Amino acid sequence: MANLNLGTLPTNLPEELGPEKILIVSNPKTGMLGYLVIYNSARGIGKGGVRMASNLTLETVMLLAKTMTFKNAMAGLPFGGAKGGIVADPNDPNREAIIRSYAKELRNIIPNEYVFGLDMGLSESDAALVVDELGNNRLASTGKPKYMGGIPYDEEGLAGLGVVEGMQNSCQFIQGLTMPSSTISIQGYGAMGKAVAKYSTNRGAKIVAVSNMVRGESAKAIYNPKGIDLEKLNSLVTDASKSVTLYKDAEVLEGGEELFLDCDFVVPSAAGGVITKENVHRIQAKVLAEAANNPVTPEAQKMLDPNNTLYLPDFVINSGGVIAAYVEYINGTLDQAVERIRKTVPYNVERVLKEAIDNKVKTISEIRDIAERIAKDRVVKAMKAKGRI
Known part of the structure; x- marks a missing residue:
């Protein structure tokens, strides 16, 4: 299992807007170590992708969760700001088990408080794994493949x-x-x-x-x-x-x-x-x-x-x-997404x-x-x- 790396966390937490929740999850069987920061949920469910990297720190995830709070608000979306992280090499041969165990450990949070999404190191197939792990709930993740009703925003750029x-x-x-x-x-x-x-x-x-x-x-x-x-x-x-x-x-x-x-x-x-x-x-x-x-x-x-x-x-x-x-998330189409962007x-x-x-x-x-x-x-x-x- 990867070692816990907090980075240099602010000493004045919580700040004015957050964070509301900081979660550290792990699974010794798969070697999974992960973070989830829900920074602010006033505008809605926490949203921000999950990053997978071997050198990921909690400090980085928290900063990104704060950025997502501003990003979602700036874009006029009814989402709060959050960010997830998995401390692992994206090329790890045990990748599927690690991602599934991350989702499983957060099963009480996803999708009622946080919606899984994609960031560096993850792809549409990983979104499919999370949906499957959490009972085939389509609201568990965005960025799903087209055949699962998703909008493949990475594929479309x-x-x-x-x-x-x-x-x-x-x-x-x-x-x-x-x-x-x-x-x-x-x-x-x-x-x-x-x-x-x-x-x-x-x-x-x-x-x-x-x-x-x-x-x-x-x-x-x-x-x-x-x-x-x-x-x-x-x-x-x-x-x-x-x-x-x-x-x-x-x-x-x-x-x-x-x-x-x-x-x-x-x-x-x-x-x-x-x-x-x-x-x-x-x-x-x-x-x-x-x-x-x-x-x-x-x-x-x-x-x-x-x-x-x-x-x-x-x-x-x-x-x-x-x-x-x-x-x-609201079951819209690719064309609607492009128009809104x-x-x-x-x-x-x-x-x-x-x-x-x-x-x-x-x-x-x-x-x-x-x-x-x-x-x-x-x-x-x-x-x-x-x-x-």
Whole structure:
């Protein structure tokens, strides 16, 4: 069994909005160790995907649960914020038993207080396992395969669609910038990164750099200022075991360097905390679009001038997946999910950026503060209505 890793937890818990519940579950037979944090349920049942990683900490899960609280509120969804985590390698040969035991240990929580969903390390087939383990209850999980009535938002790249909708809307705030003329560098070439690349190029943008990390190797990036042929790249990078360096018509860079290229959009789509106070001065892109959760540290946010690099906060633009999850939860369709994403994300981006311009903000942390205030006000309103404060 994995060792319990709490990380560095805040000393002032609970904070203003939460967390409401912190659960640590384990099963010695399968070696499963997992977390679930329900941060705030004032707006509804806790929602946020389950992440599977061998180095996962409770601190990370709690931060993501807080982010999901803001994300769901910002997207106008009747969900509270939560996040799950399984401390295991996604390639563990005992994977199915681990996922099933995680669901089983939370059988009194799912789906009455928390709805299972997908995050890094999990796929649609895992959602099917959870539904099966919990008595074939379709409400137990979202992200199910189509044949189970699900909306396969990873397969369709709906989170990436939302990011690109936000990116396109942001162009109006930078003179001369349009999606068809833009250049984009993407960190991470998993489900999110591939979707951002697909929907961007469908609108005429040029992908000049992408990166990924293959198990047992250091991260690598490829860069071609003339553009990367996505059809060719995708024929080579068919799964997580294939490096983007198989694509030969590009310069190979060390992983992380793709964040600091001279381009229109830089899109961190992998891990959190990759842009820090030590490297934020190297950002050259006109727009920093947070496809990943929390890729820019709070300290770095206070050092970046939005007049040089416009900032699109994670929970404002990467909500496409949870919007689709909600549409699936109410038994809606893929078309309805796409329509809702295309309306919601651009509206929120425009609202946040217009207020930022009106307030003459001087750092990107102030843009995030505006977005958090909008989301927080919605959560607090629900808490007051239910007599919680």
